[in-house]
Amino acid sequence: MNQEEYVSPEDCPLCGENNHCGNLSSGKNNKCWCANNDITFPESLLSKVSNVAKNKSCICKACALKHKQDINKST
Numbered sequence: 001m002n003q004e005e006y007v008s009p010e011d012c013p014l015c016g017e018n019n020h021c022g023n024l025s026s027g028k029n030n031k032c033w034c035a036n037n038d039i040t041f042p043e044s045l046l047s048k049v050s051n052v053a054k055n056k057s058c059i060c061k062a063c064a065l066k067h068k069q070d071i072n073k074s075t
């Protein structure tokens, strides 16, 4: 039997912290922080997410920014 692992859409798949995804909250100004032009989700970052969590939970801002810094360091 294929039992699918439960993935919380509010938890970052990389660090487990709340990702504060604006698309999940029902506030008036629910524009997610990921709409910020400073935030990017390159393939090298997305590839770190396990297949289980892919397209189910968002990466948090801290992890997105950290990955960006890591890229800048290595170039």
Ligand SMILES: [Zn+2]
Binding pocket: 012, 013, 014, 015, 016, 017, 059, 060, 061, 062, 063, 064
């Ligand atoms: Zn994170």
